[in-house]
Amino acid sequence: xxxxxxxxxxxxxxxxxxxxxxxxxxxxxxxxxxxxxxxxxxxxxxxxxxxxxxxxxxxxxxxxxxxxxxxxxxxxxxxxxxxxxxxxxxxxxxxxxxxxxxxxxxxxxxxxxxxxxxxxxxxxxxxxxxxxxxxxxxxxxxxxxxxxxxxxxxxxxxxxxxxxxxxxxxxxxxxxxxxxxxxxxxxxxxxxxxxxxxxxxxxxxxxxxxxxxxxxxxxxxxxxxxxxxxxxxxxxxxxxxxxxxxxxxxxxxxxxxxxxxxxxxxxxxxxxxxxxxxxxxxxxxxxxxxxxxxxxxxxxxxxxxxxxxxxxxxxxxxxxxxxxxxxxxxxxxxxxxxxxxxxxxxxxxxxxxxxxxxxxxxxxxxxxxxxxxxxxxxxxxxxxxxxxxxxxxxxxxxxxxxxxxxxxxxxxxxxxxxxxxxxxxxxxxxxxxxxxxxxxxxxxxxxxxxxxxxxxxxxxxxxxxxxxxxxxxxxxxxxxxxxxxxxxxxxxxxxxxxxxxxxxxxxxxxxxxxxxxxxxxxxxxxxxxxxxxxxxxxxxxxxxxxxxxxxxxxxxxxxxxxxxxxxxxxxxxxxxxxxxxxxxxxxxxxxxxxxxxxxxxxxxxxxxxxxxxxxxxxxxxxxxxxxxxxxxxxxxxxxxxxxxxxxxxxxxxxxxxxxxxxxxxxxxxxxxxxxxxxxxxxxxxxxxxxxxxxxxxxxxxxxxxxxx
Numbered sequence: 042x043x044x045x046x047x048x049x050x051x052x053x054x055x056x057x058x059x060x061x062x063x064x065x066x067x068x069x070x071x072x073x074x075x076x077x078x079x080x081x082x083x084x085x086x087x088x089x090x091x092x093x094x095x096x097x098x099x100x101x102x103x104x105x106x107x108x109x110x111x112x113x114x115x116x117x118x119x120x121x122x123x124x125x126x127x128x129x130x131x132x133x134x135x136x137x138x139x140x141x142x143x144x145x146x147x148x149x150x151x152x153x154x155x156x157x158x159x160x161x162x163x164x165x166x167x168x169x170x171x172x173x174x175x176x177x178x179x180x181x182x183x184x185x186x187x188x189x190x191x192x193x194x195x196x197x198x199x200x201x202x203x204x205x206x207x208x209x210x211x212x213x214x215x216x217x218x219x220x221x222x223x224x225x226x227x228x229x230x231x232x233x234x235x236x237x238x239x240x241x242x243x244x245x246x247x248x249x250x251x252x253x254x255x256x257x258x259x260x261x262x263x264x265x266x267x268x269x270x271x272x273x274x275x276x277x278x279x280x281x282x283x284x285x286x287x288x289x290x291x292x293x294x295x296x297x298x299x300x301x302x303x304x305x306x307x308x309x310x311x312x313x314x315x316x317x318x319x320x321x322x323x324x325x326x327x328x329x330x331x332x333x334x335x336x337x338x339x340x341x342x343x344x345x346x347x348x349x350x351x352x353x354x355x356x357x358x359x360x361x362x363x364x365x366x367x368x369x370x371x372x373x374x375x376x377x378x379x380x381x382x383x384x385x386x387x388x389x390x391x392x393x394x395x396x397x398x399x400x401x402x403x404x405x406x407x408x409x410x411x412x413x414x415x416x417x418x419x420x421x422x423x424x425x426x427x428x429x430x431x432x433x434x435x436x437x438x439x440x441x442x443x444x445x446x447x448x449x450x451x452x453x454x455x456x457x458x459x460x461x462x463x464x465x466x467x468x469x470x471x472x473x474x475x476x477x478x479x480x481x482x483x484x485x486x487x488x489x490x491x492x493x494x495x496x497x498x499x500x501x502x503x504x505x506x507x508x509x510x511x512x513x514x515x516x517x518x519x520x521x522x523x524x525x526x527x528x529x530x531x532x533x534x535x536x537x538x539x540x541x542x543x544x545x546x547x548x549x550x551x552x553x554x555x556x557x558x559x560x561x562x563x564x565x566x567x568x569x570x571x572x573x574x575x576x577x578x579x580x581x582x583x584x585x586x587x588x589x590x591x592x593x594x595x596x597x598x599x600x601x602x603x604x605x606x607x608x609x610x611x612x613x614x615x616x617x618x619x620x621x622x623x624x625x626x627x628x629x630x631x632x633x634x635x636x637x638x639x640x641x642x643x644x645x646x647x648x649x650x651x652x653x654x655x656x657x658x659x660x661x662x663x664x665x666x667x668x669x670x671x672x673x674x675x676x677x678x679x680x681x682x683x684x685x686x687x688x689x690x691x692x693x694x695x696x697x698x699x700x701x702x703x704x705x706x707x708x709x710x711x712x713x714x715x716x717x718x719x720x721x722x723x724x725x726x727x728x729x730x731x732x733x734x735x736x737x738x739x740x741x742x743x744x745x746x747x748x749x
Contacts, residue, residue, distance in 0.1 A: 078740055099160070383395040498658075502524070531661075534560070
């Protein structure tokens with residue numbers, strides 16, 4: 042059932058919540074927690090209670106990321122323009138709405154969740170107090186748990202309505218979302234005991250985002266309450282995308298669920314600013330927001346207003362209609378609470394109960410536990426529609442509440458796979474139906490507005506690597522994850538060779554196609570051929586880029602052959618012309634048409650400058666890396682593969698991890714580039730889990746923010 046409790050909160054409750062609430066003192070919390078920094082700066086936080094643990098989490102994040110943590114809370118409050126000028130005002134108007142929801146909703150959270158939010162705020166405040174030189178003069182925002190919660194409050198993604206608004210020619214501030222990077226995403230694998238040498242389940246976690254995304258590796262322990270190791274996100278206590286406790290762990294991979302619908306309500310012809318629903322005339326709810334902004338040496342303010350209905354925010358009014366954006370994430374504030382339940386779960390049943398909170402609105406989850414279970418869930422707070430979907434271009438007429446969606450598809454009715462044949466589950470951001478090839482899911486079992494079947498090259502390579510009966514150790518899984526194969530080469534290389542040779546090449550083009558014919562079809566650092574092959578493919582696709590790939594193949598992807606299509610080249614003559622161009626272009630850029638991949642593709646961070654293997658997702662690499670051109674013409678890794686976690690669930694967890702861009706973005710930090718070379722070689726560091734191993738690796742022990 043969809044619960045937006047803040048819409049039903051009495052005004053007196055909102056006033057109560059808006060009043061300043063007591064927070065524990067920094068001095069008290071500092072005495073209740075200790076941080077042990079191990080090799081590579083990983084903070085192991087051991088606290089007497091959740092508030093102290095969150096206090097330390099905020100402080101160590103600020104140590105490593107500086108003002109970014111505080112500014113993320115300032116942004117959540119909607120006060121960036123007050124300190125940095127009018128350029129930030131548009132974002133402030135949106136975030137002020139989220140902050141208002143946070144204040145209203147705070148009393149509805151469980152006490153342990155509020156303890157975490159309050160403790161985190163105190164930790165940020167303490168860091169600001171002790172490091173004023175890092176902030177603007179007079180910067181004393183005095184954050185509270187409201188600000189931290191505001192980061193977790195969801196607002197409707199109104200930018201998704203841009204296509205509809207353009208079609209209705211309605212004036213609007215809403216902008217279409219920028220196209221996503223096809224390399225953003227994640228890989229996740231889980232193996233059952235039947236597939237492992239140790240007879241213990243294994244989980245692999247491998248998100249793909251830019252190296253400025255702020256993943257942060259940490260271990261938080263409150264004895265008897267919480268013991269969790271994972272990847273947090275800078276700026277809050279609950280940006281837990283994946284990790285593990287003593288009994289279980291999970292990894293997320295982005296999915297693309299349709300979480301909203303646009304409805305057309307009739308405007309009341311007899312009363313302005315009213316709409317008709319269920320036979321009644323209802324007033325539009327006016328939401329004015331005033332934002333203060335820095336105006337030279339002074340402060341100014343601006344007020345804007347929006348309108349909403351009982352179904353959601355108004356995005357347009359035209360032709361006697363009120364157009365409403367009804368979204369699953371409208372005001373959802375319990376994501377942190379759900380994560381805390383997930384982090385504390387001790388079994389699959391408890392973990393699934395936490396997922397039933399439904400505050401984590403999307404993302405697929407890949408799960409493994411000490412009991413030997415492996416599980417995949419295509420998670421989405423997806424509306425149960427009583428009508429065909431209108432997508433992002435059509436408004437569904439609605440005169441009664443029964444004609445709009447009012448609840449989610451139940452969690453147990455979502456696509457999911459538990460302990461399947463073959464002993465594995467996987468996801469690389471594609472639709473859920475091929476999570477296990479021995480027990481595929483039938484798309485016909487699900488509503489038409491669920492994802493259509495699709496399996497990209499990265500997913501197909503994963504299946505080729507793991508859909509077998511091989512028994513693997515944890516180390517074997519790590520090695521397999523670092524496969525340098527480029528699946529695209531398997532699918533089109535032979536057609537390319539035939540097309541170029543049919544054109545009777547001479548000189549360098551003839552030599553180059555012979556080299557491609559002998560190439561090992563990998564992008565390992567010492568492999569020759571990948572750089573030229575990628576240059577050719579981009580030229581062959583033309584202006585359409587990766588989006589044009591389907592029309593470039595002789596045989597596009599087909600659900601009847603999901604792991605062997607697409608393949609072949611639709612335009613051999615164009616392919617030959619593009620190859621001749623690529624030979625000249627590659628030679629011009631790198632001095633030869635066959636440079637080793639690692640001579641061109643580098644990890645450069647601080648004093649580290651080393652070769653690396655990995656390529657773009659649309660080329661069919663599992664080790665996905667994105668690059669930018671550096672001043673000397675080399676291509677430098679900037680994102681995708683960067684945070685890797687692999688864990689085996691025995692009597693106690695045993696794992697490996699690496700964070701390519703380190704625990705700190707500060708060039709002066711010892712944790713800025715200390716994992717870069719390790720990452721480039723495909724190596725991971727052992728995780729310190731128990732006190733014995735943590736103490737053995739400890740390089741610094743302290744109480745954060747404690748007064749000397």
